[in-house]
Amino acid sequence: MKQILTILFLFVSCQVFAGEIVVREGESLHDALREAREWRRTNDPRCQGGITIIIEAGRYYMNEPLFLRPEDSGTKESPLTIRGIGEKHTSVICGDARQQHTQVWPKEGMERMISFDKENRTITIPTPDSLWIPPSHLEMVIHQRWAIAILRVKEMKSEKGRTVVTFKEPESRLEFEHPWPQPVIGGEKGNSSFLLRTTEQRDGIEQLVIVDGANYVRFEGLAFDKTCWNRPLHKGHVTLQGGMPLIDAYKLAVPGLPWDENLENQAWIERPVSAVTVRNAHHVDFHDVLFQNLASTALDFVDDVSDCVVQKCTFGNIGGTAIMGGSFAESPREVHRPYTDLAERCQRLTINENAIVDVANEDWGAVAIALGYVRHCTVSSNFVNRVSYSGICIGWGWTPHDTGMQNNRIVGNKVSHYARELYDAGGIYTLSNQPGSVISGNMIGAPYPAPYATNDRGFRIYLDARTDGFTIENNRTSDDDLNRVGGPRNLRPIRRDEIGDNHPGPNLIFKQ
Numbered sequence: 001m002k003q004i005l006t007i008l009f010l011f012v013s014c015q016v017f018a019g020e021i022v023v024r025e026g027e028s029l030h031d032a033l034r035e036a037r038e039w040r041r042t043n044d045p046r047c048q049g050g051i052t053i054i055i056e057a058g059r060y061y062m063n064e065p066l067f068l069r070p071e072d073s074g075t076k077e078s079p080l081t082i083r084g085i086g087e088k089h090t091s092v093i094c095g096d097a098r099q100q101h102t103q104v105w106p107k108e109g110m111e112r113m114i115s116f117d118k119e120n121r122t123i124t125i126p127t128p129d130s131l132w133i134p135p136s137h138l139e140m141v142i143h144q145r146w147a148i149a150i151l152r153v154k155e156m157k158s159e160k161g162r163t164v165v166t167f168k169e170p171e172s173r174l175e176f177e178h179p180w181p182q183p184v185i186g187g188e189k190g191n192s193s194f195l196l197r198t199t200e201q202r203d204g205i206e207q208l209v210i211v212d213g214a215n216y217v218r219f220e221g222l223a224f225d226k227t228c229w230n231r232p233l234h235k236g237h238v239t240l241q242g243g244m245p246l247i248d249a250y251k252l253a254v255p256g257l258p259w260d261e262n263l264e265n266q267a268w269i270e271r272p273v274s275a276v277t278v279r280n281a282h283h284v285d286f287h288d289v290l291f292q293n294l295a296s297t298a299l300d301f302v303d304d305v306s307d308c309v310v311q312k313c314t315f316g317n318i319g320g321t322a323i324m325g326g327s328f329a330e331s332p333r334e335v336h337r338p339y340t341d342l343a344e345r346c347q348r349l350t351i352n353e354n355a356i357v358d359v360a361n362e363d364w365g366a367v368a369i370a371l372g373y374v375r376h377c378t379v380s381s382n383f384v385n386r387v388s389y390s391g392i393c394i395g396w397g398w399t400p401h402d403t404g405m406q407n408n409r410i411v412g413n414k415v416s417h418y419a420r421e422l423y424d425a426g427g428i429y430t431l432s433n434q435p436g437s438v439i440s441g442n443m444i445g446a447p448y449p450a451p452y453a454t455n456d457r458g459f460r461i462y463l464d465a466r467t468d469g470f471t472i473e474n475n476r477t478s479d480d481d482l483n484r485v486g487g488p489r490n491l492r493p494i495r496r497d498e499i500g501d502n503h504p505g506p507n508l509i510f511k512q
Contacts (some may be wrong), residue, residue, distance in 0.1 A: 015109070019051045021108035025058025036080060037071050040507050047362040050078045054224055060093050065207040065277075074434050076215035076283075084222030086137075089290040094225040095275075096204030098295055098319065098362075101139075101389070103197045105131050109384065110143060110193035110452050114162060118185045121176040123183070125194060127163045133198055139232065140165060143193045143452050144181040146389065146424035147365035151238040153196070171236025178249030179265050180236070187454040195306060206296075206454025211278045218288040227275040229295035229319055229362060236359070240335065243296065243366035247331055247423050256278045259337055259401065268331040272320050272366070274300035278308065285309040295296030295319025295362050303327060314355045319362035325349050326374035338397055348378040357385045364373035364388035364421040367429070373397040376407045384415040385483065389422045389443075390462070391415040395431035398465040400505050407436040416445035416482040423453040426462025426500060433505055437467035442475045444494065445482045455491030459500030 014113045018283035023032045036051045037045075051074070065099055074080040084091025099160045105111070105128040114124040118170035138153040152168040167175070175182070177186040183192035206227050211217060231237055231245065237248045248268040255264040273295035284301075285308060291298040297320045303323070314357070331334045351369060368384045371377055385389045394408050394416060410428055419425040427444035430437075439461060445480050447458030460477055463470070477498070478488040 001361065010374045016456070019046045019049055020054055022054045022056065022202075024056045024316045025486055029055070029300070030373040033066060033068065033072060033229045036072065040073075042069065044271040047078050050074060050081060052081040052083055055082065055084050055091040057084075057090040058092070060091075061482070062093060062095055062208050064205075065210045066093070068209070068214035068217060070107070070213035070216040072217070077220055078217060079216040080214070081218045081220065082222070083220050088256055089221070089223040091222040092225050093208050093222060097226055097484070098228055098293060099200045101197045101201070101202065103135055103195055103201050103268040104138070105129070106194045108293065110195050112193070113142075113183060113185075113194050114193045116185050116192075118176050120213060121166065121172050123165050123194070124264065125163050125165060125321045127158045127164055128196065131196070137198050137329065137353055138196050140195065141198055142183055143422070143454075144183055145183045145454055146422050147239045147241060148363065148422070149239070152236050157289040160494060170238065171238050171463050174238040174246045174249055178246060178267060179251045181241075184454040188456070189454045190481050193452040199233065201231065201233060201281065201402050203230045206230060207277060208277060209276045211281050211284050213280045214284070215248045215281050216283045217281070218285045219289055221289070223290040223292065223300070224275055224294060226293045231273070237363065239363070239365050240267050240269050241365065243360070243363045243369050244328055244330070245272065247505045257337070259399065262268045264338055265336065267335050267504050268333070269335055271300070271302065271328065271330050272363075274324065276300070277302060280304045281308075282306045283308065283503055285311070286313055286330065287311050289313045291315045291318065291322070291497055293317050295354065296366070297321045297324050299323050301325035301346060301349060304345050305349070310354060311350070311352045315359060316357050319360065320360060320366035321370045322356045322359045322368050323354070324370045325377070326372035326396075336398060337397075338401035338403050339373065340402065340404055343375045343406070345369075346374045347376050349374065351379045351382060353381045355383045360385070360388035360509060367391065367393050369393065371408070373405055374408060375405055378409045378411070380409065382414070384413065385417050386420065387417075387418040388420050389418070390425040390429040390478045391418040393429040394437075394466065394496045395434055397432040398449050399432050399466060401433065401468040403432060405432060405434040408434055409437065410439045410442065412441045414443045414482060417448050418419060419447040419449055419450055419458040421452070422457055425448055426459045426464070428460070429462045430467045430470065431464050432466050433468040435507070437470045443482060443491070444475060444477050446477065446479060457500065460494050460498050462500040463504045463508065464500070464502045466505060468504055468507050470498070471509040475508070
């Protein structure tokens with residue numbers, strides 16, 4: 001009997017540990033993934049029940065992304081899990097320290113510009129005090145209501161207390177040709193603001209993990225730390241909205257196109273780089289993962305994705321957007337027209353119980369959660385705090401037409417301290433027609449009193465351009481701090497007059 005029990009014990013032990021690959025600090029994650037891939041390729045018995053790559057506590061520095069291919073796919077019965085162990089989030093996949101900026105003028109805050117000359121492509125500013133930095137080493141960061149621009153300085157000419165600034169290409173052309181957004185001169189609350197700064201002129205690793213075509217993959221209990229954002233060093237950064245960089249843009253000589261009689265701006269964009277990228281995949285999940293010190297985007301579900309879950313993760317100190325998903329009609333498509341084939345390419349994402357704090361702190365026009373053309377997606381029970389622009393955003397296209405976006409749910413989230421730098425913002429922000437969608441049970445604070453905003457368009461919920469198809473109900477707010485110890489005081493329903501409208505559609509349902 002004793003011999004039989006011993007044999008059974010050994011058998012069970014082998015079964016429990018059969019599918020594990022352990023990686024220790026100093027060893028290669030790429031080699032571990034390759035070993036798991038070979039198990040799949042050869043139908044190794046250790047694949048039964050799933051393969052787990054266990055990453056022991058330590059820092060794993062990447063000089064190229066960990067690339068998961070279709071051959072790395074698990075199955076429902078035999079998934080691939082990449083798991084950190086030890087104390088919480090001490091298994092760290094990391095890159096370089098982010099580029100450092102030094103603001104040189106003004107020393108604190110921002111300064112109002114004097115003029116914005118579209119014809120000569122110059123900006124006139126008050127002459128800086130004792131600015132000794134050569135123009136070739138300077139950037140100008142410009143406040144543009146719902147976006148910023150980062151322009152590399154080419155030349156500065158000063159006379160009688162004014163300085164005329166010109167900029168490098170391609171950002172100069174994009175900044176001055178595209179009509180929205182641009183700096184405001186003589187607006188409701190004064191001219192747009194700017195600052196001058198230097199930046200560390202070196203490239204660093206931008207991507208840590210790329211999942212391309214690998215299904216049934218789960219990341220849990222580990223951390224992603226430190227990636228760079230190299231684009232502004234080489235091209236500047238001029239955006240349309242939500243941190244989406246323009247690659248071409250101009251104003252129509254004669255406004256109007258068949259799908260929008262008032263359309264005047266044409267724009268082609270590319271997607272911001274992301275530290276962790278998922279595309280052409282389904283059932284790729286992130287559970288209890290820490291994303292910190294990353295730029296631009298932290299986690300992006302790019303295209304042809306479905307049935308993915310982000311749950312109980314923490315995002316902190318993110319340069320751009322924390323979580324992005326779905327198409328934003330990136331180039332070669334022009335963004336301002338209705339597309340009917342994109343929403344079906346990003347379906348059934350679940351973003352649940354995550355903490356997103358201190359994001360969009362390099363590109364102020366980025367957001368906490370940005371979903372573009374998507375359908376059947378749920379954003380629920382997330383905590384969002386300290387965002388430079390909008391909090392939770394769903395929709396794209398600025399269109400009343402059917403695009404396939406539908407049945408998206410924004411429920412039970414807590415959003416506060418948003419619109420800290422830019423306005424035309426919402427704690428929850430929507431675009432276009434999304435039949436069957438819901439905004440319900442959310443707790444949303446008042447917009448932050450952004451110091452340099454040139455208008456007052458900040459809303460708890462913002463139904464921007466042609467939003468339609470939503471039922472809005474049981475959302476609450478308070479004029480006090482939602483995050484105070486003991487909970488907010490004077491919690492009350494969000495009134496209809498506290499919800500921003502921009503040409504909404506006829507099929508919105510508001511319930512108090």
